[in-house]
Amino acid sequence: MVIAVHNLSYSFGSGTLTQPVLKGVDLAIHQGEIVIMTGPSGSGKTTLLTIIGGLRQALNGSVVVLGEQLVNSTERTKVSIRRQTGYIFQQHNLLKSLTALQNVCMTLEMQHDLTESERSCRAQKMLEAVGLKEWLHYLPESLSGGQRQRVSIARALVGQPKIVLADEPTASLDRQSGHEAVEILKQLAKVSDTAILLVTHDYRILDIADRVVELEDGMIKSA
Amino acid sequence: MSIINVWLFPARLAWRQLVHDRPKMIAAISGVLFACVLVFMQLGFKDALYASAASMPLKFDGDLFLIHRQSEAMWRPAQFERSELIRALGHPAVAEVIPLYLSLATFKAMDTQVKRTLMVFGYDPDTDLLNVDAIKSMKVALRVKDTVMFDEFSRPEFGPVGEQLKVGRNRTEVNDYKVRILGVFQLGISFAADGNIVTSDQNFMRIFPNRSMGYIDVGAIRLHPGTAIQPVKAELKTLLNDFVKIYTYEEILEHERLYWENAAPIGFIFNFGTVMGLIVGMVIVYQILFTEITNYRFEFATLKAMGYQHQYFVRMVFASALILAILGFVPGFVLSKGLYYLAESQIFIPMPMTLEKIVTVFMFILFMCATAGLLAIHRLKSANPADMF
Ligand SMILES: Nc1ncnc2c1ncn2[C@@H]1O[C@H](COP(=O)(O)OP(=O)(O)O)[C@@H](O)[C@H]1O
Ligand SMILES: [Mg+2]
Numbered sequence A: 001m002v003i004a005v006h007n008l009s010y011s012f013g014s015g016t017l018t019q020p021v022l023k024g025v026d027l028a029i030h031q032g033e034i035v036i037m038t039g040p041s042g043s044g045k046t047t048l049l050t051i052i053g054g055l056r057q058a059l060n061g062s063v064v065v066l067g068e069q070l071v072n073s074t075e076r077t078k079v080s081i082r083r084q085t086g087y088i089f090q091q092h093n094l095l096k097s098l099t100a101l102q103n104v105c106m107t108l109e110m111q112h113d114l115t116e117s118e119r120s121c122r123a124q125k126m127l128e129a130v131g132l133k134e135w136l137h138y139l140p141e142s143l144s145g146g147q148r149q150r151v152s153i154a155r156a157l158v159g160q161p162k163i164v165l166a167d168e169p170t171a172s173l174d175r176q177s178g179h180e181a182v183e184i185l186k187q188l189a190k191v192s193d194t195a196i197l198l199v200t201h202d203y204r205i206l207d208i209a210d211r212v213v214e215l216e217d218g219m220i221k222s223a
Numbered sequence B: 001m002s003i004i005n006v007w008l009f010p011a012r013l014a015w016r017q018l019v020h021d022r023p024k025m026i027a028a029i030s031g032v033l034f035a036c037v038l039v040f041m042q043l044g045f046k047d048a049l050y051a052s053a054a055s056m057p058l059k060f061d062g063d064l065f066l067i068h069r070q071s072e073a074m075w076r077p078a079q080f081e082r083s084e085l086i087r088a089l090g091h092p093a094v095a096e097v098i099p100l101y102l103s104l105a106t107f108k109a110m111d112t113q114v115k116r117t118l119m120v121f122g123y124d125p126d127t128d129l130l131n132v133d134a135i136k137s138m139k140v141a142l143r144v145k146d147t148v149m150f151d152e153f154s155r156p157e158f159g160p161v162g163e164q165l166k167v168g169r170n171r172t173e174v175n176d177y178k179v180r181i182l183g184v185f186q187l188g189i190s191f192a193a194d195g196n197i198v199t200s201d202q203n204f205m206r207i208f209p210n211r212s213m214g215y216i217d218v219g220a221i222r223l224h225p226g227t228a229i230q231p232v233k234a235e236l237k238t239l240l241n242d243f244v245k246i247y248t249y250e251e252i253l254e255h256e257r258l259y260w261e262n263a264a265p266i267g268f269i270f271n272f273g274t275v276m277g278l279i280v281g282m283v284i285v286y287q288i289l290f291t292e293i294t295n296y297r298f299e300f301a302t303l304k305a306m307g308y309q310h311q312y313f314v315r316m317v318f319a320s321a322l323i324l325a326i327l328g329f330v331p332g333f334v335l336s337k338g339l340y341y342l343a344e345s346q347i348f349i350p351m352p353m354t355l356e357k358i359v360t361v362f363m364f365i366l367f368m369c370a371t372a373g374l375l376a377i378h379r380l381k382s383a384n385p386a387d388m389f
Helices: A045-052 A076-085 A100-108 A115-131 A145-157 A175-192 A201-208 B002-019 B022-053 B081-087 B162-167 B199-205 B228-237 B250-261 B264-293 B297-306 B312-344 B353-381
Strands: A003-012 A019-029 A034-038 A060-065 A085-088 A163-167 A196-200 A211-214 A220-222 B062-066 B096-108 B113-121 B149-150 B171-174 B177-185 B198-199 B218-223 B244-248
Touching: A003 A045, A019 A045, A019 A220, A034 A045, A034 A100, A034 B198, A045 A060, A045 A163, A060 B171, A076 A085, A085 A201, A100 A115, A100 B297, A115 A145, A145 A163, A145 A175, A145 B297, A175 A196, A175 A201, A175 B177, A201 B062, A201 B250, B002 B264, B002 B312, B022 B250, B022 B264, B022 B353, B062 B081, B062 B228, B062 B250, B081 B096, B081 B218, B081 B228, B096 B199, B113 B199, B113 B250, B113 B297, B162 B177, B177 B199, B198 B199, B218 B228, B218 B312, B228 B244, B250 B264, B264 B312, B264 B353, B312 B353
Parallel strands: A034 A196, A034 A211, A085 A163, A163 A196, B113 B198, B149 B177
Antiparallel strands: A003 A019, A003 A060, A211 A220, B062 B218, B062 B244, B096 B113, B096 B171, B096 B218, B149 B198, B171 B177
16 A cells, blocks of 8 residues: 555635645555546635645544555655655646756766766666656757646656656647556556546546545535 | 755756846846945055055155054154154164155146145255155256155156156156155155155255254164164054154054045045945845846746755855856956056056955955845745745
């Protein structure tokens, strides 16, 4: 089990303005499993993902990721989880002043034991794996939407994380390139036995999942 | 290895982001450059002022010097009785005393007839009080009535005296008194006086009829060779009246310099200019760093979500500041060097570009950029990854 969420609650705001978003979420994901989460807009999918990714501090319930409790955790724990998970954002969120290769290297620059050439070599291989061999030295602005999202997939995977969290990765892509991107993600994840939790509204990509769950009314339902 | 990476990576990212946004980088560099040039010029003028102010006693050949305690600086001395200087002769270590008479006077340029103020030195030429060879070699001629020598390094408004002498033009007026110029020497000017002439003590009295031999401006004392100066100074101090002050050669230079640094408001003006330059530069760099952080806050949040920590971004901001400091300083230095040269050749103020000055200005610029960075860092707090995605 790489992700074990139990009875997680989360609210925005305080006092009378408190808005409960997650109301007792239970979710368990095994190593290498690909889980798609759907649910209406505003149901709290992004909130849940940011908690699991160590970006947001939850105070009630239990969220164990890679053996670490994230509820009421220290900054150190959260940073450690962030480094061990690959996060794919709805917008590609690439650094616009860096080339594709440099963007992917940013993940590896946190690992100080690698040499510059090792980093560059690994990043290059990963970009080749997502089909961007010819585009290593292009800035994001000169890539298409699908290519950018594939760079961000490469960025998320190059650190060989045990978990990938993806928040509507195909939302800003056309059908064709969206499907391509997710297909690449799936293949690479299967090879490295990486678990994926992918949020989407896009019913055309449900077929890549081992399991589909739905977040509704702040609770998980198996679809 | 690791400690290098800790700074290298954020610095490299900072550099890539700066280079990516050229116009903004150029704006920031211009700000630093501006501050740099301003500070160089202020310091240059200030040092030139002090150096040239102190240059008046620079050629004095003596061991100890008496001036009236009310003499703030040599360009406006208070006179005291010559007898006070003569009394110093009572000390066995004193070999010789030399009275020096000083006054500002107008000098009529021989070609334009325009009158301008310069400094007149009057002393017995036989004493060689000014250690300037050109004057020493004329000591006999200088004893002739109504003769003077002219400082070639005076401002050009006094006319090309050296050339005029070669074609036989040597008569003009000092303090509306007709004199003959015997020749030129090289001393150098100060902010207080635009030029210098030297004459004998006898001639000095003729040029300034209301002055008398009995009241002097500076008293120079020469000791027997090999005498320790400090003990004699202390003994003379008890011997002489309180209204005179006694200085060694180094001290009288220092006294002149301190006058300009403290008593005259001029030093303050230059310091003020320096501070203003640094503040303007800092505000510009701060503005650039601030908008930079604002523009890049999504990227910072992304990096935070990947596991980068606050310290990394702090280092990035400081690295940006350092890069801007260096990139602004280099052209700023080159430009300032050119301006120094211009000042030396056009307004005849000595402005040496010393290593000390270069280091000082670089430190100022570094400090300025670091402060701007420090102020901009608080903007980083707004990059909270959870609220951005
Ligand atoms: N930073 C925030 N502050 C306050 N309310 C928020 C914030 N982020 C999200 N919300 C609210 O929480 C609810 C769930 O948001 P979100 O997790 O983004 O839903 P989803 O991703 O499923 O569309 C929404 O009603 C949204 O308005
Ligand atoms: Mg969402």
